[in-house]
Amino acid sequence: MNKFLLSTAALACCFQIAIAQEELPVPGEPTSFxxxxELVEGKPVITFEITAPTMTQSWDNPQPLxxxxxxxxxxxxxxxxESDEPVVTFENPAPGAVLTGSDDEFLTGHDYTYRAVSYNAEGKGxxxxxxxxxxxxxxxxxxxISATTADQGNPPVTLTVKAPTTENNSEAALSVPLTALTVKEYVSYGNEAELKTIENPEAGKEHTFxxxxxxxxxxxxRVYASTAYGTSDYTPVSVYVGKDVPGQPGNxxxxxxxxxxxxxxxxPENGKNGGFFVPADTRYKVDRVTLSETKTIAxxxxxxxFIDDCADITAPTEVSYTVTACNAQGDGGYVSYRQSIVVGPAIKLPFVENFNKTIEGDWYTTYLPENLWTGETSSSxxxxxxxxxxxTYLLGDFTGLDGDAEKEEGYAYCSHNYGDAGDYDNLVSSKISLVDAKYPVLTFHYAAIENMSNRLSVSFREGENENRLVDLCINENSxxxxxxxxxxxxxxxxxxxxxxxxxxxxxxLPEDLSEEAEYGNVFIDGIYLDDYPPVENVTVDNNETAIxxxxxxxxxxxxxxxxxxxxVNGKEAxxxxxxxxxxxxxxxxxxxxxxxAHYGDIASIPSEEIKFSNLPTGIVSITAEGVAAVEYFDVNGRKVTSPVEGMLLIKRITLANGEQKAEKVIYKTR
Structure with missing residues (x-):
């Protein structure tokens, strides 16, 4: 038992010694570097000073070293x-000691990083x-100072440069003479072609290339200045040689x-590249830009x-314009009017919108309207x-008006899920012409959703005037x-x-929207606007037994x-x-x-009143062409006042404008 305890104590002591050896402290980084x-007796030298660290390396608990x-x-x-080239090693420096050193084996004219690292006896730094x-x-x-070409932009190029008098990023005067002024052409990244050098230029003086x-x-x-021990950063200058294309038009x-x-x-007042151009030689090209194409129109x-008469545009279309200046050398600068405007004639009836125009993508189908619509909003x-x-995931089994579970259809929706009372958004159609319409009727469909407080009003706008047709809450008929x-x-x-x-x-969203109110999206689809004309051109055939x-x-x-x-005569229809x-x-x-007249479930307006009398001498009727008299004659031209069914007669209709129509008929009572 005692031997066991002794062995255990010995092992614990060895373990503690091992831990102590592993925890040999690592010096912190030098306090300063x-x-x-400098030039020492005409030789380039880097001199440096290091203050050795006094504490161990630790983020949270450094100890004295x-x-x-x-x-x-x-x-x-x-x-x-060069990479991690050895410069000097200081052996066993005392913590806090000030160490000095120098280096004269570097290459001049380069950016160097010197690095000082402290190590412990195990080589951990x-x-x-x-x-x-x-x-x-x-x-x-x-x-x-200047960069100019000869007459009309031709070569040679005269470049005037003033040599520097100070060191880089300093007001200190140059301590050594300049050895060169050099002009290079930038070709590509890391690639420059030297064009000309002036040797030993005088500082502060102008020099000409x-x-x-x-x-x-x-x-x-790119223009550089050099000494025997380094070259400046470059000064850029661009110059166009020869005749230039025009610059950008303005305003x-x-x-x-x-x-x-x-x-x-x-x-344009200048060449596109800053070169010579003759303003009088400038010509212009105008492009019309639409969603589907860019077309040169002049x-x-x-x-x-220029005036674009838009004669080739057959429906309301959003357009913008680009003007390009050019000359015999080619196209120059251009200016674009980015804000779109709507041009083109109003849409003729019928106006149909099902929001089923599609763009097929790799992952999904984008739905768009078939017609041009614009938006207006209360949002700032x-x-x-x-x-x-x-x-939408918000509604189960929901798609456009004519869609079903097998085939989705498009629709328009307005999201007010995160709106506030009084917020609104308008969806505004382009112009629709009702000039020749007798009785225009609009039908549309909205999605009725239970308990929702969103509202939808529908109006027609004529210039600045807006005429409301209906105002409803979308929970109606849910x-x-x-x-x-x-x-x-x-x-x-x-x-x-x-x-x-x-x-x-x-x-x-109504102004008086309560805090408890539910509101979300408004959905519309199936918008149709067409003419539903009344009955016209009624003809009345009257005889003793039937009209x-x-x-x-x-x-x-x-x-x-x-x-x-x-x-008839005000009786029930x-x-x-x-x-x-x-x-x-x-x-x-x-x-x-x-x-x-009825068109399915849509009624037109009543026809004009048709007035006539049951007289034996003929029949009088009102049609769209005016009052018409209907008379019958036998084949010898004698007037027949009481025709009998089966008689061969000449039927003559006289319109209010005097026009007459005649035809041979077999008379029928009905």
């Missing part, structure tokens, strides 16, 4: 091709301390006018003005919260069993006919009227599905008839 370049095995000094220079020294005497940069350079090129020149303006878009600009212009940050998509359901709204635009308008979809009204079925670009409500209506006549009765 300074040095300088008792010994230092050595301090090593090395040097490195990327440009001189400190982080070290660095000293950065330029090994030489670097002059200040020379001053370029004459450079025979090739015409038709811009040169990037571009773009103004819509009745004649088109007027673009104006000012002429060339060889001599005036600083600009932009708009309107965007386009085909599905379905409790579905996250969202598309709801159709039909809005007559009778007040907008014969005008050019913009549609405005105004998504907003037959016939008309041509009215239609717009996509649908034909499929039902008609016929009202009768629905028919064919463009004709028969009245059983009553003797000597005056009739007033109106006909209301």
């Amino acid at each position: 300074t040095g300088k370049f 008792t010994e230092i095995a050595k301090i090593e000094v090395t040097r490195s220079s990327y440009s001189a091709g 400190s982080y070290g301390k660095s000293l950065y020294i330029f090994t030489g005497i670097k002059p200040a940069k020379p001053e370029v 004459t450079l025979d350079l090739e015409a038709g090129k811009e040169y990037s020149l 571009i303006t773009v103004t819509p006018t009745d004649a088109g878009v007027e673009i104006t600009w000012t002429a 060339t060889d212009l001599t005036e600083c003005r 940050y600009g932009g708009t919260n309107w965007d386009y998509q085909s599905g 379905d409790i069993e579905k996250d969202a359901v598309w709801v159709k709204k039909t809005l007559p635009l009778a007040d907008a006919k014969d005008k050019e308008i913009n549609l405005v979809f105004h998504a907003y 037959l009204l016939t008309w041509e079925a009215p239609a717009n670009s996509t649908v034909t009227a499929d039902a008609y409500d016929v009202t 009768v629905r028919v599905t064919e463009p004709k209506f028969e009245i059983i006549p009553e003797p000597n009765t005056e009739y007033t008839v109106t006909i209301l």
Whole structure:
């Protein structure tokens, strides 16, 4: 038992000795490290001074240092091709000792890093301390006084340079004479071609270089000053030799006018590359820029003005313009009007928007509108919260109006998830022409979402005037069993006919929005605006046994009227599905008839009143062409006042404007 205890104690002692040996302290970095370049008896020398460390190396608990095995000094220079070259070693320096040394084996004219590192007896070193020294005497940069070409930009180039009088980044006068002023051409990174050198230039004096350079090129020149112990940083100068292209035009303006878009600009005053050019030889090219293309619309212009008549633009289009100055040497500078403006004729009916234009990407499909829309917002940050998509994680099984689980469709949405009371965003269509419309009707669809407080109003805008058509909360007509359901709204635009308008979809949060209110996104889709004309050109055939009204079925670009409500003398309307209506006549009765056409679930407006009498001498009717008299004659030209079914007769219609139409018919009572 005692032997065991003795052995254990011996092992513990050895372990403690091992730990103590492993924890031999590492000296901290030298307290200071300074040095300088100087000439000693005409020889370049770096002299330096080091203060040895007094504490161990530790971030949080440095201790007094008792010994230092050595301090090593090395040097490195990327440009001189040296790395950690030994300079001097100080053996066993006392902590806090001031050590001095020197180095004369470096290359002059380079940036060097000297590094001093303290070591313990095991060779473990400190982080070290660095000293950065330029090994030489670097002059200040020379001053370029002028760089000029001969007549009309031709060579040679005359370069006047003033030699420096001080050292780099110092007001101290040069301690050694200049040995050279050198001009080099910059070719590429790390590649310069020496053009000419003036030997032993006098400091503070102007010196002239004459450079025979090739015409038709811009040169990037660099001028250096040198001493025997270093070269300055370069002074850059660019010069174009030969005739230059024009510089950038200025002050571009773009103004819509009745004649088109007027673009104006000012002429360039200098060559694009700073070279010689003749202003009178400048010509201009105008490009029109749209989302789909850049098109040159004018060339060889001599005036600083052009009107784009936009005759080739057939629909509202966002455009911007670029003007390029040029001459016989080629294209020069250009100036662009970056803000887009909308040009082109108003869209003709029908106006259809399903937000189903797509751009296929590698990872997803981008949905866009088929027509041009712009945004307006209450946000001070600009932009708009309107965007386009085909599905959202916020709503289950939701896509565009005509989509389903198998095929997504696009829609527009306005995000107000993080909005405040009173926030709004407008989605504004481009111009739509209703000039020839008889009865324009707008239909659109919104997604009804339960409990949401977002509101949507729809207006048409004519110039500065806005006419509201509807204002609704998007929870109207919502379905409790579905996250969202598309709801159709039909809005007559009778007040907008014969005008050019913009549609405005105004998504907003009400000013009196409560803190408890829920609000999110507004979704719209399926926007259709078309004309639904009334019944016109009604013809009335009247005889003793029946009165037959016939008309041509009215239609717009996509649908034909499929039902008609016929009202006779103010009585209850009768629905028919064919463009004709028969009245059983009553003797000597005056009739007033109106006909209301239906296009599916959309009703037009009533026709003009059709007035006629049941008289034996003929039939009088009102049509779109005016009052018409219908008369019958036999084949010998005698008037027949009471025709009988099956008779061969001549039917003559006389219109209010005097025009007459005649045809041979077999008379029928219906």
